[in-house]
Amino acid sequence: TVDAAAADFLALSKEFAKFEEQNKTYVSHLDAVYTSQSKNLKDLSHHKYRLAQISESLKKLKDLSPDEKVILENLKIELAQRKAQLNDIAGTLPAKNNIYLRIVLGNVNVSLLSKAERFKYKDEYERFKLVVTVISTIWSFCNLFLFEHRVMDAAFHFLLVWYYCTLTIREGILRMNGSKIQPWWVAHHYISTFQAGVLVTWPDTVIYHAFRNQFFYFSLYLGLVQMLQYRYQHGQLYKLKALGERSSMELTVEGFHSWMWRGLGFLLPFLFGGYFLQLYNAYTLWNLSKDPRCHEWQVGICAIVFFVLFLGNTVTTLIVVKRKFQQ
Amino acid sequence: TVDAAAADFLALSKEFAKFEEQNKTYVSHLDAVYTSQSKNLKDLSHHKYRLAQISESLKKLKDLSPDEKVILENLKIELAQRKAQLNDIAGTLPAKNNIYLRIVLGNVNVSLLSKAERFKYKDEYERFKLVVTVISTIWSFCNLFLFEHRVMDAAFHFLLVWYYCTLTIREGILRMNGSKIQPWWVAHHYISTFQAGVLVTWPDTVIYHAFRNQFFYFSLYLGLVQMLQYRYQHGQLYKLKALGERSSMELTVEGFHSWMWRGLGFLLPFLFGGYFLQLYNAYTLWNLSKDPRCHEWQVGICAIVFFVLFLGNTVTTLIVVKRKFQQ
Ligand SMILES: CC(C)(COP(=O)(O)OP(=O)(O)OC[C@H]1O[C@@H](n2cnc3c(N)ncnc32)[C@H](O)[C@@H]1OP(=O)(O)O)[C@@H](O)C(=O)NCCC(=O)NCCS
Numbered sequence: 139t140v141d142a143a144a145a146d147f148l149a150l151s152k153e154f155a156k157f158e159e160q161n162k163t164y165v166s167h168l169d170a171v172y173t174s175q176s177k178n179l180k181d182l183s184h185h186k187y188r189l190a191q192i193s194e195s196l197k198k199l200k201d202l203s204p205d206e207k208v209i210l211e212n213l214k215i216e217l218a219q220r221k222a223q224l225n226d227i228a229g230t231l232p233a234k235n236n237i238y239l240r241i242v243l244g245n246v247n248v249s250l251l252s253k254a255e256r257f258k259y260k261d262e263y264e265r266f267k268l269v270v271t272v273i274s275t276i277w278s279f280c281n282l283f284l285f286e287h288r289v290m291d292a293a294f295h296f297l298l299v300w301y302y303c304t305l306t307i308r309e310g311i312l313r314m315n316g317s318k319i320q321p322w323w324v325a326h327h328y329i330s331t332f333q334a335g336v337l338v339t340w341p342d343t344v345i346y347h348a349f350r351n352q353f354f355y356f357s358l359y360l361g362l363v364q365m366l367q368y369r370y371q372h373g374q375l376y377k378l379k380a381l382g383e384r385s386s387m388e389l390t391v392e393g394f395h396s397w398m399w400r401g402l403g404f405l406l407p408f409l410f411g412g413y414f415l416q417l418y419n420a421y422t423l424w425n426l427s428k429d430p431r432c433h434e435w436q437v438g439i440c441a442i443v444f445f446v447l448f449l450g451n452t453v454t455t456l457i458v459v460k461r462k463f464q465q
Numbered sequence: 466t467v468d469a470a471a472a473d474f475l476a477l478s479k480e481f482a483k484f485e486e487q488n489k490t491y492v493s494h495l496d497a498v499y500t501s502q503s504k505n506l507k508d509l510s511h512h513k514y515r516l517a518q519i520s521e522s523l524k525k526l527k528d529l530s531p532d533e534k535v536i537l538e539n540l541k542i543e544l545a546q547r548k549a550q551l552n553d554i555a556g557t558l559p560a561k562n563n564i565y566l567r568i569v570l571g572n573v574n575v576s577l578l579s580k581a582e583r584f585k586y587k588d589e590y591e592r593f594k595l596v597v598t599v600i601s602t603i604w605s606f607c608n609l610f611l612f613e614h615r616v617m618d619a620a621f622h623f624l625l626v627w628y629y630c631t632l633t634i635r636e637g638i639l640r641m642n643g644s645k646i647q648p649w650w651v652a653h654h655y656i657s658t659f660q661a662g663v664l665v666t667w668p669d670t671v672i673y674h675a676f677r678n679q680f681f682y683f684s685l686y687l688g689l690v691q692m693l694q695y696r697y698q699h700g701q702l703y704k705l706k707a708l709g710e711r712s713s714m715e716l717t718v719e720g721f722h723s724w725m726w727r728g729l730g731f732l733l734p735f736l737f738g739g740y741f742l743q744l745y746n747a748y749t750l751w752n753l754s755k756d757p758r759c760h761e762w763q764v765g766i767c768a769i770v771f772f773v774l775f776l777g778n779t780v781t782t783l784i785v786v787k788r789k790f791q792q
């Protein structure tokens with residue numbers, strides 16, 4: 139009946155009054171947190187500036203007595219510790235978006251202010267890569283063995299444009315939140331976006347068909363390697379998390395290192411296989427671009443891009459492995 | 466000297482101790498705000514659910530006495546008011562990303578929790594559109610009168626792919642934060658992304674050249690119309706802001722409406738001009754697709770897409786104008 143509904147609503151209204159009160163408190167607390175956030179940011183840059191000043195002044199010192207040298211060394215250690223502390227504090231505060239994110243997203247705040255949030259975001263990023271990799275691997279397979287039509291090829295290249303573009307956005311967010319992804323891997327995804335774009339515009343010529351199958355075999359291989367890479371990176375993410383939680387004592391730093399080297403030892407041959415294929419693609423395309431039937435500008439460009447990718451990937455991976463070895 | 470630097474550092478360390486303390490307080494307040502945020506979200510959905518239940522039960526009522534009808538009417542008004550109140554509260558809480566944002570950005574929180582932030586974000590969105598529109602207008606002009614090369618055309622189409630893609634992301638963020646953009650305009654930008662993608666793949670044929678110039682004239686016109694649209698939408702944004710700030714009494718609701726109708730009256734003929742050109746593009750392309758020299762699938766697809774855009778734009782604009790007229 140109407141009366142029952144009215145009574146219901148009255149009861150709900152009493153609850154609502156409390157809820158409204160609670161929401162008001164929340165909003166005022168939120169405002170207070172924003173205010174103290176700005177204050178923290180100001181203090182942070184002040185401390186960074188003063189620290190840089192002191193570091194600068196130390197560099198200028200000359201002709202020190204042995205006593206002074208001891209003080210200097212101690213001071214340097216303390217400065218390094220302070221920098222680490224400031225970094226920890228910076229992790230609790232929102233960072234400014236880099237220029238790319240500012241252009242694509244605008245000035246919306248995409249900071250992840252807790253370790254748990256950052257872990258979740260990274261985990262999701264890896265899973266996203268896996269899902270698209272599986273799709274693109276299946277698609278490469280179909281393009282190779284089931285249908286051969288330029289429209290399906292173009293749709294595949296568009297998937298890649300979209301995928302690499304999305305990766306650059308997500309990696310921008312990750313880097314803003316303190317991930318130490320090598321700049322090359324991000325650059326790699328910008329370059330790959332460009333390359334997929336060039337492949338889209340390649341018309342359906344004899345030369346295109348001379349390269350098409352090699353390209354999809356390469357994509358197939360890349361997809362499989364990326365699945366292995368997922369296994370490694372996913373494992374590493376979870377191990378590092380366990381390592382960070384001091385309560386779980388199952389995992390030691392040595393245990394982590396031996397796990398990592400086993401993983402890397404398995405992964406690296408496949409990675410270098412992929413880089414070799416990139417070099418081979420560059421070589422094939424370069425020869426094709428010399429073919430008298432070739433009138434397309436895409437061929438030479440793609441050859442150069444594959445070579446750049448080969449070079450950057452090989453050098454970066456070698457540097458990363460060397461650094462890990464020295465640690 | 467070293468001693469001076471050490472003294473400096475000591476002084477800074479005292480400041481730092483205070484700063485660290487303050488940062489700890491900030492972090493604990495932040496955690497508390499997050500906790501109360503989750504609590505608020507839970508309560509919000511509880512209230513929404515109960516309200517829907519009561520509304521549902523009212524619909525089932527039949528054979529009411531006149532007294533009961535009065536109660537019913539009052540109850541309905543109160544329910545509507547409560548819904549508006551709940552919406553206000555929802556504006557202070559983060560919303561869940563829609564599926565598109567979840568795929569592109571992942572589960573990062575892009576809520577703008579205050580009116581000032583939302584205004585700034587929208588303002589920036591309009592400015593972003595203006596900047597890209599100016600660039601694409603100049604580019605169309607150059608493609609028409611200065612250089613004629615398929616590569617420059619392809620680069621232009623890629624700019625459009627990127628631009629419309631970016632718009633869909635930003636509009637996703639805007640909608641999540643309560644903007645009432647008609648779904649059609651968002652759909653329009655998805656469709657435009659697709660169309661620009663198709664144009665990229667169109668090879669350099671006779672048919673392409675038969676349509677090329679018409680397309681760039683159309684782009685030129687569209688750029689100019691979008692600049693007019695910017696003037697209107699930018700003005701509206703600032704007027705609405707002034708209207709929202711009760712302190713500034715210069716602007717009345719009537720003043721706003723007369724301003725809006727003047728702006729619309731100026732803008733609408735240009736908009737309908739643009740829609741007519743879209744129809745004309747569809748017509749031209751349809752005829753070209755019948756041409757015996759035409760072997761490209763892109764022509765028919767583009768014709769259909771232009772027709773869909775013409776239809777959607779015309780219908781939506783008419784509906785919007787009619788709704789504004791009735792208010
Ligand atoms: C060589 C490799 C296995 C080392 O991985 P690693 O042990 O995680 O390397 P690092 O210690 O330098 O990682 C630093 C950070 O960068 C991330 N990272 C490393 N390689 C990455 C890649 N290719 N893409 C994205 N992120 C990467 C790590 O996850 C880590 O992130 P975190 O700071 O948020 O924890 C890895 O870089 C890799 O897989 N590279 C090959 C990529 C490639 O060649 N792709 C093309 C295939 S042919």
Ligand SMILES: CC(C)(COP(=O)(O)OP(=O)(O)OC[C@H]1O[C@@H](n2cnc3c(N)ncnc32)[C@H](O)[C@@H]1OP(=O)(O)O)[C@@H](O)C(=O)NCCC(=O)NCCS
Nearest residue numbers: 643644645646647650687694698701736739740778782785
């Ligand atoms: C007709 C028109 C002028 C009405 O604008 P309006 O008065 O702002 O319309 P509404 O009151 O429906 O606006 C509701 C919301 O949608 C936004 N909006 C309206 N049209 C929009 C569009 N085309 N793109 C993005 N946002 C739009 C408004 O800014 C407003 O946002 P808010 O809720 O955050 O304040 C506008 O919709 C328009 O310019 N349409 C033409 C777009 C077009 O045809 N483009 C292709 C050119 S040929």
